[in-house]
Amino acid sequence: MEPFRKPIATFFATSFVVTAVMAILFLNFDRRAFSAETYQQAFAREDFYNKIPNLMAQSIVSGANMGQLPTVTQGMSLETWENFIRILLPPEVLKPIGDDVLISTFAYLNMERNSVQVNLTPVRTSMMSESGSQAILFLLNGLPACSAEQIAQITFNLLSGEQVQLCNPPTDMLPILMPVIQGEMQATAAVIPDQLTLFTAPFQDDPREKLQTARLLMRLSLILPIGCLLALTLFAVRSLQDWLTWWGVPLAATGFSSFVIGLIGAPILGAVLESILSRKLPDYLPSFLLDFTSDFAAAMVRALLTPVAWQGLLISFLGACMAGVGYYLKYKQP
Numbered sequence: 001m002e003p004f005r006k007p008i009a010t011f012f013a014t015s016f017v018v019t020a021v022m023a024i025l026f027l028n029f030d031r032r033a034f035s036a037e038t039y040q041q042a043f044a045r046e047d048f049y050n051k052i053p054n055l056m057a058q059s060i061v062s063g064a065n066m067g068q069l070p071t072v073t074q075g076m077s078l079e080t081w082e083n084f085i086r087i088l089l090p091p092e093v094l095k096p097i098g099d100d101v102l103i104s105t106f107a108y109l110n111m112e113r114n115s116v117q118v119n120l121t122p123v124r125t126s127m128m129s130e131s132g133s134q135a136i137l138f139l140l141n142g143l144p145a146c147s148a149e150q151i152a153q154i155t156f157n158l159l160s161g162e163q164v165q166l167c168n169p170p171t172d173m174l175p176i177l178m179p180v181i182q183g184e185m186q187a188t189a190a191v192i193p194d195q196l197t198l199f200t201a202p203f204q205d206d207p208r209e210k211l212q213t214a215r216l217l218m219r220l221s222l223i224l225p226i227g228c229l230l231a232l233t234l235f236a237v238r239s240l241q242d243w244l245t246w247w248g249v250p251l252a253a254t255g256f257s258s259f260v261i262g263l264i265g266a267p268i269l270g271a272v273l274e275s276i277l278s279r280k281l282p283d284y285l286p287s288f289l290l291d292f293t294s295d296f297a298a299a300m301v302r303a304l305l306t307p308v309a310w311q312g313l314l315i316s317f318l319g320a321c322m323a324g325v326g327y328y329l330k331y332k333q334p
Contacts, residue, residue: 009236012228013250020225020254021261024311026218028304034110034215036102038303049091049098055118057081087135088126097122101198108201111208115200120192127189133182140168225254241329248322255316262309266301 032038039048061078089097100119107113126132146154146167154169201208229247236246 005235009232009246012232012235013246016225016228016232016250017253017257019221019228020250021257023221023225024254024258024308025261025304026221028307028311030215030218032303032307034106036099036106039102040099049094052094052098052101053082053085053089055101057085084135085123087138088132089122093122093126109208109211111212116198117195118198119194120196121194124189124192124194127185127192132185132189133178136185137174144168146170241326244322244326244329246326248319248324248326251319252316252323253319255312255314255319258308258312259316260312262305262307262312266305269301269305 057078061081097119101116104113104116104118108116126135144167146169150167151169151173154167229250232246232250233243237243
């Protein structure tokens with residue numbers, strides 16, 4: 001057995017380096033990839049919050065019964081709704097809404113909730129205020145000027161309760177339209193719910209169960225390098241100098257490998273994660289999640305590799321110190 005002791009120990013040392021690097025990646029991924037806080041700063045840089053009005057416009061147009069909306073807003077297209085929301089909700093209001101969507105989404109993925117919801121209370125509040133009327137006026141100013149036939153048609157449609165085709169009315173007509181617009185905006189705000197459910201979990205074959213299983217395996221990935229380290233100790237360690245050397249060198253190699261991956265691994269890991277997200281995100285999720293796979297992948301990579309690099313540097317330093325002391329003790333012996 002003695003002739004095979006060193007080759008077996010070398011095998012377990014090499015296995016420790018490989019499994020330990022994978023465990024560092026998996027543990028950081030499990031810890032950071034499923035937290036909303038990971039993406040808030042990243043999405044602020046990726047202009048995610050600026051795309052929320054389009055998401056909210058899609059939800060309003062597709063989720064509400066357009067026949068129940070007031071006549072003024074029944075003629076508003078998806079693009080018009082988006083522009084209206086951008087005017088109605090400034091960036092300092094949109095960011096909390098976006099953060100709420102992210103928190104709700106990751107609470108859903110972590111099986112803390114069974115649905116993802118967006119809070120529309122700021123929309124309702126703004127629509128019922130003076131800013132709602134000003135937003136409509138701003139949109140009207142951006143539309144082509146009303147012709148005489150359109151003005152007559154608007155007047156007739158308002159009186160008959162039919163759908164109004166929006167255009168830019170003359171200035172002298174605005175005082176007449178303002179009370180109507182304010183009333184219609186308040187009626188529209190009454191129709192819009194406080195919260196809008198973007199999607200809910202399926203009754204059967206919930207993919208989140210497989211996700212939780214995968215996350216459990218990630219957390220258990222640390223067992224393999226610990227087992228390799230214990231086996232290495234069993235076959236190789238006979239003294240303090242052996243322990244410092246046989247632990248120090250693998251730890252230094254593990255830390256250095258993790259540090260290198262943390263520095264230069266972004267393009268490869270980003271492509272892999274984007275491919276996985278594109279193939280694995282279920283079809284029932286809203287389009288904004290499916291369209292943001294590259295943003296999610298980029299945010300995951302940044303959140304993952306930064307701590308991996310620092311942890312690798314720390315482990316490498318610790319292993320180098322242990323190996324250095326071990327070699328010092330070896331050559332110091334008579």
